[in-house]
Amino acid sequence: MSITIQIAYLVASILFVLGIKMMNKTKSARQGNRLSALGMLIAIIATLLQIQVISMVEIFGCIVLGSAIGLYYANKVEMTKMPEMVAIFNGFGGLASFTVALSDYFLRTTVQMESIELVTVISIIVSVFIGGLTFTGSIIAFLKLNGNISGSPITFKGQHPLNLVLFLSFLTAAVFNVMDQSDPILIIVLIVIALVLGVLTVIPIGGADMPVVISLLNSYSGMAACATGFILNNNVLIVAGSLVGASGIILTQIMCKAMNRSLINVLLGGFGQTTSGPAGDGPSITVKEVGVEETAMLFDSVSSVIVVPGYGMAVAQAQHVIRELMEQCEKRNIDFKFAIHPVAGRMPGHMNVLLAEANISYDKLIEMESINDDFQNTDLVLIVGANDVVNPAARNNPQSPIYGMPVLNADKARTVIVSKRSMGKGYAGVENELFGYPNCLMLFGDAKQTITKVVTEMKEM
Amino acid sequence: MSSEALIILIYILVLASFLGFELIAKVPPTLHTPLMSGSNAISGITIVGALLACNEMGYVTISKWLGMAALVLATINVVGGYTVTDRMLKMFKKK
Numbered sequence: 001m002s003i004t005i006q007i008a009y010l011v012a013s014i015l016f017v018l019g020i021k022m023m024n025k026t027k028s029a030r031q032g033n034r035l036s037a038l039g040m041l042i043a044i045i046a047t048l049l050q051i052q053v054i055s056m057v058e059i060f061g062c063i064v065l066g067s068a069i070g071l072y073y074a075n076k077v078e079m080t081k082m083p084e085m086v087a088i089f090n091g092f093g094g095l096a097s098f099t100v101a102l103s104d105y106f107l108r109t110t111v112q113m114e115s116i117e118l119v120t121v122i123s124i125i126v127s128v129f130i131g132g133l134t135f136t137g138s139i140i141a142f143l144k145l146n147g148n149i150s151g152s153p154i155t156f157k158g159q160h161p162l163n164l165v166l167f168l169s170f171l172t173a174a175v176f177n178v179m180d181q182s183d184p185i186l187i188i189v190l191i192v193i194a195l196v197l198g199v200l201t202v203i204p205i206g207g208a209d210m211p212v213v214i215s216l217l218n219s220y221s222g223m224a225a226c227a228t229g230f231i232l233n234n235n236v237l238i239v240a241g242s243l244v245g246a247s248g249i250i251l252t253q254i255m256c257k258a259m260n261r262s263l264i265n266v267l268l269g270g271f272g273q274t275t276s277g278p279a280g281d282g283p284s285i286t287v288k289e290v291g292v293e294e295t296a297m298l299f300d301s302v303s304s305v306i307v308v309p310g311y312g313m314a315v316a317q318a319q320h321v322i323r324e325l326m327e328q329c330e331k332r333n334i335d336f337k338f339a340i341h342p343v344a345g346r347m348p349g350h351m352n353v354l355l356a357e358a359n360i361s362y363d364k365l366i367e368m369e370s371i372n373d374d375f376q377n378t379d380l381v382l383i384v385g386a387n388d389v390v391n392p393a394a395r396n397n398p399q400s401p402i403y404g405m406p407v408l409n410a411d412k413a414r415t416v417i418v419s420k421r422s423m424g425k426g427y428a429g430v431e432n433e434l435f436g437y438p439n440c441l442m443l444f445g446d447a448k449q450t451i452t453k454v455v456t457e458m459k460e461m
Numbered sequence: 462m463s464s465e466a467l468i469i470l471i472y473i474l475v476l477a478s479f480l481g482f483e484l485i486a487k488v489p490p491t492l493h494t495p496l497m498s499g500s501n502a503i504s505g506i507t508i509v510g511a512l513l514a515c516n517e518m519g520y521v522t523i524s525k526w527l528g529m530a531a532l533v534l535a536t537i538n539v540v541g542g543y544t545v546t547d548r549m550l551k552m553f554k555k556k
Contacts, residue, residue: 020481020496026491029553030550033499036543043506044508062529066532074548075548079552082549085541093504096508100507100510100531103524117462215497222503229470235470236509237506242473248500347494349494353549
């Protein structure tokens with residue numbers, strides 16, 4: 001490898017690091033993302049310059065096709081569909097690393113007929129394993145988020161032993177593959193097991209755990225790129241891959257902490273299922289309903305409001321009408337804030353993106369630790385499509401499956417209004433005792449429609 | 462690969478991982494989604510590997526076809542990832 005390309009890769013790596021560093025402030029984040037994109041461009045151009053001209057037509061064809069698809073979807077996707085988008089792109093990243101590893105394997109075994117050295121063959125196997133798992137795991141996450149398959153945990157008897165057997169078979173086949181690289185059956189067995197394991201490890205994970213799964217898969221896609229770097233003896237792949245791998249792990253840890261659960265616990269699946277029974281079908285609670293006129297009157301009479309957004313807000317696309325509600329309240333000098341739980345929604349920071357899309361300034365979005373003491377001094381809390389993250393059972397019912405999970409203390413406000421389509425349970429499948437509290441009112445109906453009516457009422461006041 | 466070269470690659474892996482941990486731990490939750498889609502775009506660095514794979518051999522080998530497939534996938538990841546991250550970050554503004 002020439003010194004020029006090495007320097008180009010070094011510059012690219014520096015730009016990736018600087019780019020991520022600038023992501024830690026809202027002000028500089030956009031520029032950081034562009035620096036990182038510039039690093040990518042430099043790495044690509046440097047690589048293009050050193051390869052033969054003979055394959056340029058195909059290469060440019062592929063780049064144009066990939067760019068067109070990427071640009072089209074990136075510009076078209078709705079902000080509410082961001083978790084799906086990140087999931088599917090993760091899958092593509094994993095599949096790309098997987099495919100590069102296989103390409104290298106077949107080149108060496110069937111064309112060059114050489115024996116691959118130990119480090120490289122192990123790297124190929126690792127890349128196939130992580131890349132394949134990332135691909136099918138991401139596809140399942142995408143299908144779950146998109147509603148093509150049920151978002152609830154899919155479990156069956158013997159699931160964990162089956163996964164273990166598959167994993168051990170993978171290891172066995174890997175050992176045989178290291179010893180005898182000429183047999184294509186072995187690599188095919190490895191490919192199939194990696195793909196099947198991706199499906200089996202994500203299907204038991206429920207919708208509430210999706211933020212963890214998405215950030216874990218993000219980490220995997222980086223690790224797959226890193227393993228591919230070891231195959232090709234390429235520094236820039238290792239640097240970029242390990243940066244992403246580490247970043248995903250940190251985010252995963254943050255998400256797990258926000259739910260007071262271990263990663264193992266999430267991966268084994270079935271939030272609320274493991275301890276089901278009395279918690280799942282306890283006596284149903286009596287709730288008080290409230291209409292839109294009354295809600296509008298309540299908003300008109302208070303001096304402080306906190307909104308707790310959740311996945312239901314995303315589904316109803318209610319973020320824009322909530323901004324209108326905020327404008328009406330601010331006209332009346334009502335203090336208006338948002339309380340953001342780290343795992344609200346289907347990916348880390350999902351609510352922040354949706355509210356930013358609706359043009360709500362990010363300094364109104366307050367994190368859980370900073371806002372939890374404010375609830376007791378707040379007149380009115382509006383919960384829009386959030387459920388488990390405001391369930392007081394997490395604080396005071398040791399029998400509850402979500403006991404111990406840090407939640408927003410919305411129940412401590414003077415009045416709580418819950419905008420919800422029906423009495424359905426949250427993703428954890430746990431009854432929310434907050435709904436039966438004396439200070440809690442239920443505003444049934446599609447969040448977008450009901451809150452629009454509330455805003456109209458307020459305008460007429 | 463000589464064991465010396467391998468050791469250097471492992472050095473890079475370990476140091477870059479620590480750097481990644483340090484960098485991300487300071488990112489505020491507001492930016493977690495853009496961070497994730499941005500870092501996902503970075504994981505498309507596999508595009509470099511895909512370019513090298515495309516170039517490796519003649520036209521009819523399975524390696525070349527796999528390389529081309531990888532190139533399309535990695536390009537979608539890179540271009541789409543950076544574009545959508547930029548779109549998101551454009552929305553984050555203070556009033």
